[in-house]
Amino acid sequence: DIQMTQSPSSVSASVGDRVTITCRASQDISTWLAWYQQKPGKAPKLLIYTASSLQSGVPSRFSGSGSGTDFTLTISSLQPEDFATYHCQQSNSFPLTFGGGTKVEIK
């Protein structure tokens, strides 16, 4: 199985800050990585797929990068609605696996 490790597990930031979250895969997954945003009591929402492609309707302040084993989700200027938990997921092969999540909290 491919293990996915996210860091940090939580981050405190202010509106307008640039926030970066990292996801590492235990083996090479090329660019087969997705990012999700999850707000309390809600289902996850797909933000980015194939490491850097923005899902339709997602604001351009979200961006993704990386390939192989190391990936990054960046929020260029944090907005109030961005306070949430973010999950990475390898979409390369079964069994599908997720990272542990990163909670973005208000500073």
Added chain:
Amino acid sequence: QLQLQESGPGLVKPSETLSLTCTVSGGSITSYSYYWGWIRQPPGKGLEWIGSIYYSAITYYNPSLKSRVTISIDTSKNQFSLQLTSVTAADTAIYYCARHKFNSGWYNFDYWGQGTLVTVSS
């Protein structure tokens, strides 16, 4: 607009079988392009993929749950279902149904149900 909706008991006794159904509306479950999957999330914890099924009934399961899981599909009702046997408190979670593409590498979930909380308790 595609919608997925989970349904089933919110409380299951230990050692019994958890059964959930996902009803798909606004699109066909027999699309050649997609798998239909189940994901769960214990309270306050991360996401765990349970398994996925194709319209032809091809299935893939999480090895950690494989001995207890069955996912089935009913194309006449546009539904797919999850059965998890011999449940314990560790199976208490929000259970989501979701869709992902058929092609390898494109296994990201683009549509999700709202989720349903299943509690295992006597």
